[in-house]
Amino acid sequence: METSSHALEIHGAVKAFKKSKAERKDGTGLAKALDGVSLTVGRGEIVGILGPNGSGKSTLVRVISTLILPDAGTIEVFGLDALKHQKAVQRTMNRVSVEASFFKKMSALENLLYGSKLYGMTGSEARPRIKEILANIGFDYARAGEPMENLSRGMQQKIALARALLTSPMLMLLDEPTTGLAPRSKKEVQAFIRQIHGSHDSSVLLCTHDMAEAEDLCDRVGIMLDGQIIEMDRPEALKRRYQTDGDLPTLEQVFMAATGKSFEEAEDEEGRKAQARAAAAKRADGHGTDGIAPDGPADGRGDGHGDERRAVIASGATADAGAEHAGVR
Secondary structure, three states, X not given: OOOOOEEEEEEEEEEEEEOOHHHOOOOOOEEEEEEEEEEEEEOXXXXXXXXXXXXOHHHHHHHHOOOOOOOXXXXXXOOEEOOOOHHHHHOOEEEEEOOOOOOOOOEHHHHHHHHXXXXXXXXXXHHHHHHHHHHHOOOOHHHOOOEXXXXXXXXXXXHHHHHHOOOOOOEEEEEOOOOOXXXXXXXXXXXXXXXXXXXXXXXXXXXXXXXXXXXXXXXEEEEEXXXXXXXXXXXXXXXXXXXXXXXXXXHHHHHHHHHOOOHHHHHHHHHHHHHHHHHHHHHHHOOOOOOOOOOOOOOOOOOOHHHHHHHHHHOOOOHHHHHOOOOOO
């Protein structure tokens, strides 16, 4: 692997989805999910992308993890071109998303063991690692034998995080990892992210709409809107940049000053655009690129065993690399 001072380097990433005729009000026929995104994540750095639902955060994560390909721009992971060396970069990263998918009839432990096989781990290697991770994120191991469909959204999200941490990835892509968690569970997961980052020197890209989470966990924070990153700096530097009197503004006030709208207003506007992108993606291949719509929420339910299996495989960035070995299509 090439030597690079950055874990992740993106220049001018663009991703657009076709609109239907009824949606072509701007005359372009395209809905841009990413519009010239450039950013870097240093080795050992935690970088947060703060933006409302539909701003392009999830599409950004999917492009980085090679689940979908950008229309333009370059992406390098630890010095490797992610578009030319997809298998190699997939082995360096794992992804956790808010709409993580599972085999719902199988237990949490069975899902984790299945994931570990895709990562090339044996059962004897995986079982103690799974037990350790579940303890660290506050998941009662006694419930690991229960079917996923019986677990709460928060508990399912913990299993998604556990699956991504099985291999101690060098780069972690966290897309709303604490959404749906109760306050105590959210703090446990955030603490474990710090622990993994500190003990393994992992680099982290954290996409969130939680202002406090971004400020608490991240070395630098970017503000994303309309598929563009319009600001990027350390939280305190952003506050000083938009300071208008003696008191430093909050990150929410920084967002308002930078975008000209409140977070709620931006979320409503981006939500409407996200619906158009979701419809475009479904028209493109019947299910969306990885079984779920770009930047839109999903309930995680498959409409059949085949759909559920495809979504499970796509839910981890490196799982595709091992899918053929495991005999899964």
